[in-house]
Amino acid sequence: MSWALYRNVLTMGRVGALSWTTALVIWAFLVIWIFPTINEAGAMEDYVNAMPEAVQAAIGVSTPEDMAMIFRDGGFTLAGYVNTEYLNWLPLLLGVYAVVYCGGLVSKEAERGTLDALLSQPLERSSFLMSKFAGFATLVIAAMLLSFFSILVGSAFIDGEIDVLNLAAIHGVGLLLVLAIAGYSTLASCLFLDPGKSLAVAGLATALSFFANIAGSGVSGLGWVKNLSLFHYYDSLQVIAAGNVNWTGVFVYAAVLVGTLTASWAIFRRKDLA
Numbered sequence: 001m002s003w004a005l006y007r008n009v010l011t012m013g014r015v016g017a018l019s020w021t022t023a024l025v026i027w028a029f030l031v032i033w034i035f036p037t038i039n040e041a042g043a044m045e046d047y048v049n050a051m052p053e054a055v056q057a058a059i060g061v062s063t064p065e066d067m068a069m070i071f072r073d074g075g076f077t078l079a080g081y082v083n084t085e086y087l088n089w090l091p092l093l094l095g096v097y098a099v100v101y102c103g104g105l106v107s108k109e110a111e112r113g114t115l116d117a118l119l120s121q122p123l124e125r126s127s128f129l130m131s132k133f134a135g136f137a138t139l140v141i142a143a144m145l146l147s148f149f150s151i152l153v154g155s156a157f158i159d160g161e162i163d164v165l166n167l168a169a170i171h172g173v174g175l176l177l178v179l180a181i182a183g184y185s186t187l188a189s190c191l192f193l194d195p196g197k198s199l200a201v202a203g204l205a206t207a208l209s210f211f212a213n214i215a216g217s218g219v220s221g222l223g224w225v226k227n228l229s230l231f232h233y234y235d236s237l238q239v240i241a242a243g244n245v246n247w248t249g250v251f252v253y254a255a256v257l258v259g260t261l262t263a264s265w266a267i268f269r270r271k272d273l274a
Helices: 003-041 044-049 053-058 064-070 078-087 090-102 107-112 114-119 125-155 164-192 195-218 223-228 236-242 247-270
Strands: none
Touching (some): 003 078, 003 125, 107 195, 125 247
C-alpha cells in the first residue's frame, strides 16, 4: 500500500466526507431533539399500524414483534424511534456515498488521464487500488464514529435509554454493509473504466437491492426476493432494541467485500488502459 497516495485520498476526500458526515450529525441530533415532542403526541402506534405493509417494511416494521420493540404504552421507545427515523436509513445514505466515490475510484482517474501518470511512478496497480479504497474506508469509519457519538451524546439529555453496546454493534454492521456496497462499486469502476457506466451499474445494483428488501417484506408472495438483498441482513431494529446481531449478514457482507475487492484486483492488474 502507498501511504503517500492514502494520505492524498484523505486530503482530497475530506470536503466531501465532511459534507456527508455533517448531514448525518445534524440528522441524528434532530431525531433525538424531537423525540420527546413526538412521544407527547400519542397514538403513534395506531398511526404506524394504519400504514400500508410496504411503507411499514420501508421503515423497518414488518412483524408484531417489531411493533413491540418500537412501542411501549402507545408511545415510541427511544431505541425504536431512533431506528425508525435514522438507523434504518443510515446505510442507504452512506451507500449512496460509496457508489458515488468508489464507482469512480479508478474510472474517474482514467477519464481525467491521470491514471497513466500515477502508474508510471514506482506504484503497482494493486497498491494504487488498495490505497484508494483504504482511504475511502477510513472516511466512512470516521463518519460512523461521529454518528455513534452524536446519538450517544444526544440521548444523554433526554428521557430515554439506548444500550451503548447495541448502538456500537449496529454501526459496525452498517459499516460492513456500506463497505460491501463500496466493494462492488469498485469492481464496476475497474470493469468499465468509464465513470458514467460504473456509477450507473453500481447505483442500479444498490437501488434494486434496497427495493427488493421492501418488496420482499411488504408484498405477499415475494418473500424470497428479500433474501437477495444486502439490506435485508442489516435488521437494525433487532440489534438496537434487543442486541440480536444477524451473523449471517455479517458473513455475507464480509464475503461480498472480500470477493469484490479480489475480483477488482484481478481485473485491474490485467486491464488494458490504452
